[in-house]
Amino acid sequence: MTGYNDVLLRTALRSIIDTAVTQLVADGKLPAEARIPIEISDTRSPDHGDFACNFALTAAKKSGLNPRDLGQLLQNQLPSGEGHLIRSVELAGPGFLNFRLNPEQVAAYLPKILNLRCRFMNSPSELPKRLNVEFVSVNPNGPITVGSGRGAAFGDTLARVFEAVGNHAEREYYVNDGVNSEQMRLFAESVRHFILLAASLPSEFPDKGYKGEYVSDVADQALLDLPEWIRILESLESPAVVPLLPPIREAISDGKTLIQALGPRLGQVPVVAFQIRSQELMIKRQADDLATFGVVYNQWFSEQTLHNSGRVESALAQLEAAGNSYWAPKGRITAASETAEMEPDDEDAVASADPTRNALWLASTKFGDDKDRVLVRTDGRPAYIAADVAYMENKLGERKFDKGYLILGPDHHGYIGRMNAVVQALGYDLSRFQIIIYQLVRFLKEGKPAPMRKRDGNIYELRDLIKELGQSAAPDASPDEQQTTGRDVARWFYLMRSHETAMDFDIDLATKQSDENPVFYVQYAHARICGVIRKAQAEGLSLPTQLTVDQAALLVHPKEQTLIRKILDLPNEVVRCAEDYGVHRITTYATELARTYHHFYDQCRVIQPEEPALSQARLGLCQAARQTLASSLELLGISSPEKM
RNA sequence: GCGCUCGUAGCUCAGUGGAUAGAGCAUCAGCUUGCGGAGCUGAGGGUCGUAGGUUCGAGUCCUAUCGAGCGCACCA
Numbered sequence: 001m002t003g004y005n006d007v008l009l010r011t012a013l014r015s016i017i018d019t020a021v022t023q024l025v026a027d028g029k030l031p032a033e034a035r036i037p038i039e040i041s042d043t044r045s046p047d048h049g050d051f052a053c054n055f056a057l058t059a060a061k062k063s064g065l066n067p068r069d070l071g072q073l074l075q076n077q078l079p080s081g082e083g084h085l086i087r088s089v090e091l092a093g094p095g096f097l098n099f100r101l102n103p104e105q106v107a108a109y110l111p112k113i114l115n116l117r118c119r120f121m122n123s124p125s126e127l128p129k130r131l132n133v134e135f136v137s138v139n140p141n142g143p144i145t146v147g148s149g150r151g152a153a154f155g156d157t158l159a160r161v162f163e164a165v166g167n168h169a170e171r172e173y174y175v176n177d178g179v180n181s182e183q184m185r186l187f188a189e190s191v192r193h194f195i196l197l198a199a200s201l202p203s204e205f206p207d208k209g210y211k212g213e214y215v216s217d218v219a220d221q222a223l224l225d226l227p228e229w230i231r232i233l234e235s236l237e238s239p240a241v242v243p244l245l246p247p248i249r250e251a252i253s254d255g256k257t258l259i260q261a262l263g264p265r266l267g268q269v270p271v272v273a274f275q276i277r278s279q280e281l282m283i284k285r286q287a288d289d290l291a292t293f294g295v296v297y298n299q300w301f302s303e304q305t306l307h308n309s310g311r312v313e314s315a316l317a318q319l320e321a322a323g324n325s326y327w328a329p330k331g332r333i334t335a336a337s338e339t340a341e342m343e344p345d346d347e348d349a350v351a352s353a354d355p356t357r358n359a360l361w362l363a364s365t366k367f368g369d370d371k372d373r374v375l376v377r378t379d380g381r382p383a384y385i386a387a388d389v390a391y392m393e394n395k396l397g398e399r400k401f402d403k404g405y406l407i408l409g410p411d412h413h414g415y416i417g418r419m420n421a422v423v424q425a426l427g428y429d430l431s432r433f434q435i436i437i438y439q440l441v442r443f444l445k446e447g448k449p450a451p452m453r454k455r456d457g458n459i460y461e462l463r464d465l466i467k468e469l470g471q472s473a474a475p476d477a478s479p480d481e482q483q484t485t486g487r488d489v490a491r492w493f494y495l496m497r498s499h500e501t502a503m504d505f506d507i508d509l510a511t512k513q514s515d516e517n518p519v520f521y522v523q524y525a526h527a528r529i530c531g532v533i534r535k536a537q538a539e540g541l542s543l544p545t546q547l548t549v550d551q552a553a554l555l556v557h558p559k560e561q562t563l564i565r566k567i568l569d570l571p572n573e574v575v576r577c578a579e580d581y582g583v584h585r586i587t588t589y590a591t592e593l594a595r596t597y598h599h600f601y602d603q604c605r606v607i608q609p610e611e612p613a614l615s616q617a618r619l620g621l622c623q624a625a626r627q628t629l630a631s632s633l634e635l636l637g638i639s640s641p642e643k644m
Numbered sequence: 645g646c647g648c649u650c651g652u653a654g655c656u657c658a659g660u661g662g663a664u665a666g667a668g669c670a671u672c673a674g675c676u677u678g679c680g681g682a683g684c685u686g687a688g689g690g691u692c693g694u695a696g697g698u699u700c701g702a703g704u705c706c707u708a709u710c711g712a713g714c715g716c717a718c719c720a
Binding site for chain 1: 646647648649650655656657658659660661662663664667668669678679680682683684685700701712713714715716717718719720
């Protein structure tokens, strides 16, 4: 079985050097401490060769030699010259070893790449892991905003990267649908207000209610789908709603709306019914928007099911049994490094005197959190974090994921301490849980920050951004094509920067100058290759899906060599991304690969009837470049057009 | 006040402890009787916020400091 490690040029070099060092140690020329991990790096300029190694510098002290002498020793030990991967080794500067490779040896990797097709494969030495990536998870009382877009693009691409290196990655969305949520009730009351208004019934807009356009959208939609109302009202099992059922049933066959069905009796529909229906509609809207963005979840996990199934209760019992929670009055300060003693007010004094008004606390300071957290409030209702405890137990215990990742926005970094504490309080190793925080993305319109805050009635939604980018970048395209283009541009812009950096997204620039967009530069390279392949086939050349080593050995032109080496680097980049989550490097890589191809194209004519063998070899190189570009774009969730 | 994150070219940002700090956009100058010019070549542009420290070597690691953003609920 061929794994990606077998096609890594760097891996081969590393192993050659490692073997040489091992031999030197065995011969007693180096102490055993000199055996350190080998690093292969790019050279700064072609004058320095193809690859460099800093072994002599890093291992000098441990070997008791000066770097130049150590470099000399290693240089003499390395196999090089005709027939070897390494043609020559140079000792340079303070002790770098610079390698020049034999071109035909490099070209021999091309057939391996072609055999792999577009797929990465798991390294045979490691078992695939079951990973869970939770991201976006905004409450079902608002749409997917352009702010959440960064988390959506990042989380989805990270999952793709995990899969590319051979793991199973499940994308998960946690739905905060707890029926006791005050925010959700307020959202339901807002929707209800719009519906009563539409029915010309008296209604007052709730205090601090939700105003955005999407709220009235949800209200409009809620009026249709009468069977859903039947289902919800029946599930309430309340005698009060029984009289409402017949008129709704009747209206279904007449094709009427809820208003026409109930008229003034609309006011008798309980708020909880509005809460369930508006929540369902909001979740569907979120799922639709994310699907448009290329993000499809394996699991929409409902918080309420944790309460209904008793999992919250049992998780809390588990904490208590482990001694990681305790009952104590309100306002108790438990931080170990205490500076400001809080004076209990009168109400606290009453609570302290009355044990029935104690709250259940998570002893999270035991696990490094800066304060203990309330699990169950003094009124007996579970706090939000109680469901989190059950959810974490469900992920790591019940569903047994090897590792859970939680992607959060910059406003949530306060969660790190408490969530890490929850994991440990449940008895799990912290290595099975990782929170990744992405930084703020600020949208500029006409040079000013574009408003996108929830509940200000002026929400900038992800769907708007996709539409806007698609229309301006492809004004003559069909709506479907515009949507794809908008998605491609948006995902690229979100992903081209490190998730650790706060970035500005200048919408005017992204729309006006979309022709100059780097995503088109990369996609154009792919389309150009497809054009060359089409032309070659029209001229009777066959597209090689396989090359022999002898055929590939013709590819010794510097631009061909650079292109092959760049192609071989993708697995290396992907592995790094899986390790440190820096998925933005894929965009950098794709841009570099596209540029390297354009350079090759400029100097190496592919289709040359008088040179059939070379044409075939170059066509094989084109195919490998096309595969690799398409793989990179696929990791980013961006399309690889064959024509533009 | 405590905590997290970030300060790199005019702008937006890359940058595995390594050699002369890079790309895109913007500015300027060039390239085509040939496979897609949405391309290629070149030029200008930098006190890597500041000051110490660690080491053979620091944009990168540590400390301090200045500046910016965000978070510090019996909300979810």
